[in-house]
Amino acid sequence: MADLHLTVDRGAGGIAGQIARELREAVRQGRLVAGERLPASRELARDLGLSRGVVVEAYEQLVAEGFLVARVGAGTSVAPAAGRPVAATRDPLPPAREPYYGHRPTSPDLGAFPRERWLASIRDVLATLPADGLDYGDPGGVPDLREELAAYLRRVRAADVSPGNLVIVGGVAQGLSLTVRALAGQLPEGGAGHDLNRSVDRIAYPAPSSGRVRLAVEDPGSLRQLPLLRAAGADLVAVPVDGEGVDVAALAMSGVRAVLLTPAHQYPTGVVLSPRRRAELIEWATATGAMILEDDYDAEFRFDRDPVGCLQGLAPDRVVLAGSVSKSLAPGLRLGWVVAPPGIAESVRLARGELDLGSPVLEQYVLAHLIGTGGYDRHLRRMRREYRARRDALVRALAEHLPEVTVHGVSAGLHLFAELPGGWDERSEAATAQACGLAADPVGPMRSSPGPPALVMGFARLPVHRADQAIRAFAAHPRG
Template sequence: MPKSWVNLTAGLGADLHLDLTGPGGRRAVLARALRDAVRSGRLAPGTRLPPYRSLAADLGIARNTVADAYAELVAEGWLSARQGSGTRVAHRAEPLAPTRAPAPPVPAARPTHTLLQGQPDAASFPRTAWLAAARRALTAAPHEAFGPGDPRGRPELRRALADYLARTRGVRTDPDRIVICSGFAHALRLLFPAVLPDPLAVESYGLAFHRALLATAGVRTHPLAIDEHGACTGELTAHDDVGAALLTPAHQFPTGVPLHPDRRAEAVNWARATGGYLIEDDYDGEFRYDRRPVGALQGLDPERVLHIGSVSKSLSPALRLGWMVLPARLVDAVLAVKGEREAWAGVTDQLTLAEFLTHGAYDRHIRRMRQRYRRRRDRLIEAVAAHAPQLAVTGIAAGLHAVVEFPGDSAAAEEDSALRAARWQGLALDGLASYRHPEATMPPRHGLVVGHATPSESAFPAALAALCRALPAAP
């Protein structure tokens, strides 16, 4: 590096010598030099470090190099970063005598901003409408509703769901084939390993949590490649031992593409020919912004497709309410696993959701949130275009998240660098690589999975600004 003296006037009122020699790249050398300065006491606890742009200018190196070094030291506990107060030497990073072992890392501070996927705007929960629905539902509820719960779920909710799903998602069913659960993860626990066969075909990109849940149940998973048309369902015929496939046809998670009509038919034909089943995770099914939502896969064959949905994204994950629309032959098997009493979904919430659906409050809430999330997605696209025009926001105009994809040979390194920079900004964010199935054979893709729905309206601008500061600079 061309320089080793740094002007820290903003923090110390004096210059500081950093030893920028030794093995490793520029980021590693700089991080080691700052760490040594803290350890020796030359940088005292609470000392404010210069902005990474200033330090980069002083040292004659790239800004991202300094940002990455800061992020590494924040993660290790040597530094702390707070919005509005800059980056400082952590108070727990005490100077150490040369003969003492290094102090253990200090846990990273809670993020200031979050753009994690899978969470709706909690501040937008329709409290007034939900309370009104709860009052009406409890007033009209029969006395037996407050006795032991039916594992199928309350009949009021199953009837309301049958009507709603037929009207909005094209689902073909009746209330007797709907089983209430607490969400998609609960549905997987009910289905595997007792009801559906092992192994299971899954999409090459998906939630690691779901893969871990299946692995805990002893279920093997075979990944299907993903491209611009969704899951490559033609690969199902290559797995003779697979008896079921888990798909996100409305809006593939996390890449954001719908399953092509030809592949929908291909998947259903495979299930019919083999006697297998398709599990439809109706993720983000209601939130399509550029056109009417694509109908559910279940409508093509109700005896071969299990349709699973929940209110986790549309209302709140705190409600713990979901549903399984099952082939007739699987209902009793699922109920046998669930048990004789409802132990998961509370009766009052079930009655309230039934009222919420029946009287149109759910539709009104979905329309309102669809407009809000669409505006946020548009703002995200505009911000990325302005700050990093070499990047693209991929996937259809739908859902509660978007993917900012990194192209080229350096995509993996850029994803790592952007995530480190985001941590330094106090921004919680996921990288696309973390969603890839460990046995996937398709070429890896890299980028950022941005949950634009998560912050409140007031917090979204600051979170978006932090994201833009973490993006790779335009060439």
């Protein structure tokens, strides 16, 4: 039923005519569309502070003119032929196209979102949450979610975390951006041993222009993070990745005071940071007073290997752990977390209070309920099985139809790294793969140093029964 915004000048007289004129213009301009139901005359009269007879007179006039129709039991609505049709105010539907199971290679299957479990958690939260729970909350996150997440990360990721050093953020991107901003103020160039755990009353959240931090990033690495890191105050230095993960010797030679890594499943190569490199990395950070930013973006999904604990659990005073539910549930939820040394965690928390007052509280309570009742774990177990089947189907199809392509990084995550034969143009191959319905990006733009042509290919949205068909079409495309 339409909520009408009508202006009536009681001193001008002709009130019924004024109402009729306002409604007539609303229909002509498309603000009231064909079929839209109007409030009952009694309700509209009460809203306007008028007698019901005045509204009835206006409605009857418009019915007589053909703008409205009135039916017993159905009320009064805009006539089918009146005004603009609904479709005229909307963009036309895009033309039909071949199925596209991609988007980003790291995108999860949004059709698998646990709607029933999420809805059950919403109902429980709405039935039990006190009214003041819907007020502005702690900008660091509601206590229920911080407690549940801390327990989850200790259990699943071997993190050294408590609710006090965990901050809820709007996804990994925001968590990394706020952390870099904090580091840009707390880590000026030089000054080894600078105190990152200084007391809260001495923490100042700086604007990006007040300080910069030299930040190492993996080569190759994610392109999408680079602009936000620079905007947050980072001067980026590329450090190579090999078969064991980041080259710590090259990192030490770079002279940086901070590094951003994806150690559990490097993006895009899929390499897992080796135990030897982990030890070297922690030794480097401890000796130099540097900070490690750990992007734990898809660590929940492992298939052919034992769980790999997070770096933060090994050196909680040197590592900031950033994670989210963007891969496990849906990126549109915009729910993530930062686990950091107390000074940095408090700086990020204060920044959230100054910038946007924190994350939506209702979604936080719902996620806390989903984790606390075991629904989150059950969803992850189901999706781990499904994603493994989809990965296997894609790997089989590549081996059968494109045996000259070498596949890496398939033991975990939602993507694989496909090394192409020399001479293949990865940009055109990526465009061809996308035209065949695959999620694929060229790796070249992700590199600072030259490397063999390769594609990063996602499988989370590719149904098992379509993998062979999509790869067969990709293989059949003429080359050379």
